[in-house]
Amino acid sequence: MTTTQFSSFPRRQSQAMVVEHVTIGGGAPVVVQSMTNTDTADADSTVQQVYELWQAGSELVRITVNSPEAAAQVGLIRQKLDAMGCNVPLIGDFHYNGHKLLAQYPDCAKALAKYRINPGNVGKGSKRDEQFASMIETAIRYNKPIRIGVNWGSLDQAKMARMMDENGIKAEPLSAEALMREALIQSALESAAQAEALGLPSNRITISCKVSNVQDLILVYRELAQRCTYPLHLGLTEAGMGSKGIVASSAALAVLLHEGIGDTIRISLTPEPGESRTKEVIVAQELLQTMGIRSFTPLVTACPGCGRTTSTFFQELAQKIQSYLREQMPIWAKKYPGVETMSVAVMGCVVNGPGESKMANIGISLPGTGETPVAPVFVDGAKTVTLKGDAIAEEFQAIVKDYVQANYAEGGKLRRTNKVIPIQIAA
Secondary structure, three states, rough: OOOEOOOOOOOOOOOEEEEEEEEOOOOOEEEEEEOOOOOOOOOHHHHHHHHHHHHHOOOOEEEEOOOHHHHHHHHHHHHHHHHHOOOEEEEEEHHHHHHHHHOOHHHHHHHOOOEEEOOHHOOHHHHHHHHHHHHHHHHHHOOOOEEEEEEEEHHHHHHHHHHHHHHHOOOOOOOHHHHHHHHHHHHHHHHHHHHHHOOOHHEEEEEEEEOOOOHHHHHHHHHHHHHOOOOOEEEOOOOHHHHHHHHHHHHHHHHHHHHEEEEEEEEEOOOOOOOOHHHHHHHHHOOOOOOOOOOOOEEEEOOOOOOOOOHHHHHHHHHHHHHHHHHHHHHHHHHHHHHHHHEEEEEOOOOOOHHHHHHEEEEEOOOOOOOOEEEEEEEEEEEEEEEOOOHHHHHHHHHHHHHHHHOOOOOOOEEEEEEEOOOOOOO
């Protein structure tokens, strides 16, 4: 999906990594990642969900590879996606038996664009180093990058016990929370150093240290950013469901992204029953766009409503226009570069309606309760037409479509010039 990145946003300096056609780190745009929740052994359902995530804008998709049956289907999944024109890189998520699966299923190892390795789940005792080395050797053999993905729920318990013993005899021991954070960071950095010692180039390593607590995540990544130049993947390990998951993820990632930390992100939402998996992609995009880091699709500004707007018409129109814009973006992104930065306002009464509509590229100020049943439309700050009657929604959607075709040229040359709307302050 074509996107715009705002180059003025400060970024931590990290190494660049290429995952097939996607660049991570090195000043590249922050990449949106997602993960399937299908059984990978079911190739058809996995292909369908990967395709849906890609259509929604996911630039990397992680799939679970947890069994021989799953590993055996990865090559076929890749083939089917390619046949559908879906070139999104697939990341294999390995725990416990990844060394065996990568060795026994070379088609899987080749088809994946990247391997995710959790140091806490590679193996226990003396087997840990041997099994980790086996996965790294496979990555080297097939020229694949990796992510060292540490989670506090699956931290290496032997390492944690050693650190607790060492911490207990210090004159000024760390708190339990600080010790946990340090264990996460050390596990990631030591595993990355081990991978490099085995021959994997540093520019094929991404790191993540995920926790579920917002404050801990911020502290971990701030420290991690100071101690390495690997690209960093951000995300709460279990964000939660619905508004809780969205708020928690946004609170944590917004702080880090504002500080220039983070090269890829995932919003790990628990889907509500029947909810599309693509919601995590949309939330990630809207977070980046709201913060002014990247633009993915035109966003609709709409008032929250009050006693002046007892009709639900403006809410329905805002929802319809937002859905229309998202549905059109796979087509518009190719034909009309820059359209993702367009702003649309759907307002509900005369208080802020005309003003907000003038500041958007296209805005409509719908009548509130008791107001004259007309809806002025503003294009680049100027009133162009007044809509009325039962077809306002269809007529406004047509105006939006005409605006895109008239102002965003094919081939990447933008014909539109943004106007600066003066704000008058009454004395």
